[in-house]
Amino acid sequence: MLRKIKSHYAVIAGAICAALLAVPASAVITAEAQKAMTPQQAFEALLEGNERFADGVSLNRNLTDEVTATSTGQFPKGVVLTCLDSRTAPEAYFDTGLGDIFVGRIAGNFAEEGMIGSFEFAHKLAGAKVLAVVGHTTCGAVKGACDGAEMGNLTHTLAQLKPAIKKVPASVQPRNSKNPAFVQKVADANVRYTVKNILEKSDVLKEMVDNGELGVVGGMYDLSTGKVTFFPDTLHGVKMP
Ligand SMILES: [Zn+2]
Incomplete structure (x- = not known):
C-alpha cells in the first residue's frame, strides 16, 4: 500500500516537473x-x-534571482514610453524581466524635454x-483632454x-469623450505625434536611427486583449517581421 502511494506521488511530481520544463525560463x-x-532584434523581442x-504563456521568472543577476549593471534592450494607467504595465505585456527595458510613464504618454533627455541617456x-x-x-x-478637463497641474x-x-x-463628431x-x-494620433516629436526634438536619437543604431516605433495596447498593435507608418530604423 505504502509503495503504491509512493509511486502515485512520483507520477504527480514527474508531471509537475514536466509542466515547469514546458515553460522556458x-x-x-x-x-x-x-x-x-x-x-530589429530588439523590436522583434x-x-x-x-x-x-x-x-498566456509568459516566461517563468524568478525575480529574486534576477535581482542578484542584475545587481552589478543593466543592459536593457529597449525603452517603452507608456501611460500612467495601472492596467498598462510594459514589463508584463512585453513579458520582460528586471534589467530588460527602461520604462517612461506619464498620463497620456507624450514626451517633453525631461522625458526625451531620459531617452537619450537610455x-x-x-x-x-x-x-x-x-x-x-x-x-x-x-x-480628459478631449473634454478640455482642467484641474491643478493636470491642466498642463x-x-x-x-x-x-x-x-x-473636423468631420469626426462629436469631439468629446462620449464618442469612443x-x-x-x-x-492613435498622439502616438504618431509623439514618435515624430521625439525624433524632431532629439538630434541624438535621430542620428542613432540614421546610423542604424536605434529603432523607434509607435503602437497601441488594447486593454481588452493584452495585445500591442504597432503602426507601420511609425516605424523608424526597423520593419515589421
Ligand atoms: Zn491612459
Whole structure:
C-alpha cells in the first residue's frame, strides 16, 4: 500500500516537473548580448514577448534571482514610453524581466524635454536598441483632454495632447469623450505625434536611427486583449517581421 502511494506521488511530481520544463525560463540580458543585438532584434523581442503575454504563456521568472543577476549593471534592450494607467504595465505585456527595458510613464504618454533627455541617456549612454511609444485604448488622459478637463497641474499635462486632437479631422463628431471613435483617433494620433516629436526634438536619437543604431516605433495596447498593435507608418530604423 505504502509503495503504491509512493509511486502515485512520483507520477504527480514527474508531471509537475514536466509542466515547469514546458515553460522556458528567463535569462537576464548581458553586456555582450546587448552589444550584439540589432534594433530589429530588439523590436522583434518586444513583439514576441507581447505574443507570449497575450497567449498566456509568459516566461517563468524568478525575480529574486534576477535581482542578484542584475545587481552589478543593466543592459536593457529597449525603452517603452507608456501611460500612467495601472492596467498598462510594459514589463508584463512585453513579458520582460528586471534589467530588460527602461520604462517612461506619464498620463497620456507624450514626451517633453525631461522625458526625451531620459531617452537619450537610455539609448546613447546605456545602449538600449529600440524605443517604443505605446498608447492604450480607452485612455482616461485622452478622454480628459478631449473634454478640455482642467484641474491643478493636470491642466498642463492634458494640454500636451492638444496637437493630437487637432490632427483628427473636423468631420469626426462629436469631439468629446462620449464618442469612443473620436477618443481612439486622438490616442492613435498622439502616438504618431509623439514618435515624430521625439525624433524632431532629439538630434541624438535621430542620428542613432540614421546610423542604424536605434529603432523607434509607435503602437497601441488594447486593454481588452493584452495585445500591442504597432503602426507601420511609425516605424523608424526597423520593419515589421
Ligand atoms: Zn491612459
